[in-house]
Amino acid sequence: MVDVKSLQKQELEFWENLKKSGEEIDLRYARDLPDDTPEFILRMLAQFEREVAKFSFGGCSGLVLDAGCGNGNILVRAMSQTCSKKPIKERIRYVGLDFSRNMLGMAALRSKDASFAQGCVNHLPFKDETFDRVVSSGVITCLPTVQDAMLSLAEFYRVLKPGGILVVDFFNQQSHFTWVRRTLFKEAINPPEYISPSSFKSQLEDAGFKLLTFRGFDYKPYQGYLFMSRWRSLVDPCFIQERFSSFVEARVVPKIPGISRFGYRIYVKCVK
Ligand SMILES: C[S@@+](CC[C@H](N)C(=O)[O-])C[C@H]1O[C@@H](n2cnc3c(N)ncnc32)[C@H](O)[C@@H]1O
Known part of the structure; x- marks a missing residue:
């Protein structure tokens, strides 16, 4: 039997103990990557965050909740972007929520204009119909059970105004990368961390949302983190997969969105 409380505690401990990163965005700290992570990996992650910020915050105005804001990486990327020729930071009022004080502290250092609250995504400390948009990036995948994921979707629905937008992500159980991991590396690829697009759509619909659009990221062909391997100086398999993934994202996805x-x-992206 899974002990949910202790799983949540482990998760919280992980984020509480993540290295402090100061005011600079340092992806190595934000993602707990080794100090010798190659530049191309950091470039790839920075590009990913910029694109996520554009997708998540593009076109929004009013009061926005970033549920599980972490150290504010997406916030900082979003605030430096413009939408309809107006800086996003002039269009929105940003509230960041996280259950880790450590992560909130890092996020708060980065933006003097934003507000922050400590709390859990499946029990949000806000009144019904408060927000114009809720963004939750990389958080549902951290939750210990499917019930927690469903609860947090219900909470996002509750705090959104009618017509409000939710942007949320999941790890695709049916990507070629997860297939490789399941079949070759015998990894457990199960909900709530990994879920199929159709099951996630059903969960969103059960919570009351209507799907608007979606965008896939990360087309790496095989197991990541090989850059830590001893073959690295010879030929870096991770470099090849980074080039492949960037190519698909930049050239193929815009032409064939179904990819x-x-x-x-x-x-x-879905609507209440
Ligand atoms: C992978 S990070 C994502 C951070 C940020 N949203 C991003 O995309 O860069 C996950 C964050 O969710 C927070 N988190 C995990 N479970 C949570 C929960 N149940 N309630 C609130 N925050 C949670 C963690 O503390 C961590 O800061």
Whole structure:
């Protein structure tokens, strides 16, 4: 029997103990990557965050909740972007929520204009119909059970105004990358961390949302983190997979949007 409380505690401990990163965005700290992570990996992650910020915050105005804001990486990327020729930071009022004080502290250092609250995504400390948009990036995948994921979707629905937008992501159980991991590396690829696009759509619909659009990211062909391997100086398999993934994202996805559903990580935009 899974002990949900202790799983949540482990998760919280992980984020509480993540290295402090100061005011600079340092992806190595934000994602707990080794100090010798190659530049091309950091470039790839930075590009991913910029694109996620554009997808998540593009076109929004009013009061926005970033549920599970972490150290504010997406916030900082979003605030430096413009939408309809107006800086996003002038269009929105940003509220960041996280259950880790450590992560909130890092996020707060980065933006003097934003507000922050400590709390859990499946029990949000806000009144019904408060927000124009809720963005939750990389958080549902951290929750210990499917019930927690469903609860948090219900909470996002509750705090959104009618017609409000939710942007949320999941790890695609049916991407080629997860298939490789399941079949070759015998990894457990199960909900809530990994879920199929159709099951995630059903969960969103059960919570009351209507799907608007989605965007896949990360088309890496095989197991990541090989850059830590001893073959690295010879030929870096991770470099090849980074080039492949960037190529698909930049050249193929815009022309054939359906390819998005093969992304390892899928961001979904839906409406209340
Ligand atoms: C992978 S990070 C994502 C951070 C940020 N949203 C991003 O995309 O860069 C996950 C964050 O969710 C937070 N988190 C995990 N479970 C949570 C929960 N149940 N309630 C609130 N925050 C949670 C963690 O503390 C961490 O900061």
